[in-house]
Amino acid sequence: MATNNKVLTIAGSDSLAGGGLQADLATFAAAGLAGFSAITSIVSIQPSNVAVFPVPDEVFDQQLKSLAQVTDFAAIKVGMLTSVKQLDRVVAFLQDYTGPIVVDPVLVLKEGHLAENKVLVQGYLDRLLPLATVTTPNLNEGLALADQNGALVSTSTNLAELAKEISQRGQTAVFLKGGQGFVDHQALDVLTVGGHISYLSQPALGKSAFVNGAGCTLAAAITAKLALGEKLPEAVEQSQCFVHQSIQQGYRLNASRTDGNVFQIGAKWWK
Numbered sequence: 001m002a003t004n005n006k007v008l009t010i011a012g013s014d015s016l017a018g019g020g021l022q023a024d025l026a027t028f029a030a031a032g033l034a035g036f037s038a039i040t041s042i043v044s045i046q047p048s049n050v051a052v053f054p055v056p057d058e059v060f061d062q063q064l065k066s067l068a069q070v071t072d073f074a075a076i077k078v079g080m081l082t083s084v085k086q087l088d089r090v091v092a093f094l095q096d097y098t099g100p101i102v103v104d105p106v107l108v109l110k111e112g113h114l115a116e117n118k119v120l121v122q123g124y125l126d127r128l129l130p131l132a133t134v135t136t137p138n139l140n141e142g143l144a145l146a147d148q149n150g151a152l153v154s155t156s157t158n159l160a161e162l163a164k165e166i167s168q169r170g171q172t173a174v175f176l177k178g179g180q181g182f183v184d185h186q187a188l189d190v191l192t193v194g195g196h197i198s199y200l201s202q203p204a205l206g207k208s209a210f211v212n213g214a215g216c217t218l219a220a221a222i223t224a225k226l227a228l229g230e231k232l233p234e235a236v237e238q239s240q241c242f243v244h245q246s247i248q249q250g251y252r253l254n255a256s257r258t259d260g261n262v263f264q265i266g267a268k269w270w271k
C-alpha cells in the first residue's frame, strides 16, 4: 500500500463493545485503515453500574513507548482518559505530532455518569484541547467543559453558544453533539471553527435507537476521514452520515432489552 493507512486510538475498552476502542477499531476497519491502540482503562457496564478500571501507569507508559516506534500515524484519536496523569502522558506523546488529532472528551456516558473530576476537565481545557484539530463532546460533556453543569440547552442557538464557549476555552474547533438531547425533533449537531458555526442534522431515529457507541464511532470516523485527507467540514458531515447509518444498522444487546450497539460494518463508508 503506497499511502499511509495507519491510525491510532488511545481509548478505554468497552467489553459490551458499544463504545471505546472496540468502536474505534471497527470504524477504522470500515474505512479501510489499519487501527492501532493504547488502552487507558477497562470499562464494565451493568444496568445499575458503570465501573472504570484504569490500567496501571506503567502499563499505559509501555504501550505509548511501543507506539512511539510508529512515527507516521496518519491521524490520532483520543478517547477515555481516567486521570490527569494519563492526560499529561498523552499530551507529552502528542507534543511533536503534526498530523490531525481528534479528542473525544469522554466525561459523561449515556449509560451513566463517571466520577466528576474538575481537575481532569481543566487539564483537557489547558493542555490537551489546544493540541486538537477538533474535539467532539456530547451535550453533557460540553456543559462540563464550559462549567455550565445542569444548564438547559434546548434550542439550536443555545447549542451554538455552548460550542463557541468550549471552543474559546479549549482553543480548538468543536463538534458539539446535540444528539439525543434534540431527539424529539432532529438529531442536531454543530461545528464551530474559528467562531464560524455550521449546523448538521439528520432525522432523529427515536429514543429506542441503538446508539451505544455512536459518539465513539463519530469521532473515529472523523479521525479516519482526516487521515484520508478530507478537510474538517467535509469530514464531520460525512462522519455524521456514517454514524446515522451505523445506528440504523445497530443491534439489540438481548431480546429483553431495548438498547443496543451501533454496527459500523453494516454501514456504507461515506466517500
Ligand SMILES: Nc1ncnc2c1ncn2[C@@H]1O[C@H](COP(=O)(O)OP(=O)(O)O)[C@@H](O)[C@H]1O
Binding pocket: 109, 110, 137, 138, 139, 177, 178, 179, 180, 181, 183, 187, 188, 189, 202, 203, 204, 205, 206, 207, 209, 211, 213, 214, 215, 216, 218, 240, 243, 244, 247
Ligand atoms: N436517536 C438518535 N437518532 C439519530 N441520531 C442520533 C441519535 N442519538 C445520537 N445521534 C447522533 O449520533 C452521534 C453521537 O451523538 P451522541 O449519542 O449524543 O454522543 P455520545 O455517544 O458521545 O453521547 C451524533 O451525530 C448524534 O446526532
Ligand SMILES: Cc1ncc(COP(=O)(O)O)c(C=O)c1O
Binding pocket: 011, 012, 013, 014, 015, 018, 019, 020, 021, 023, 043, 045, 079, 080, 106, 109, 110, 111, 211, 212, 213, 214, 215, 216, 217
Ligand atoms: C471505554 C469507553 N469509551 C467511550 C464510551 C462512550 O461510548 P459512546 O460512543 O456510546 O458515547 C464508552 C461507553 O460505554 C466506553 O465504555
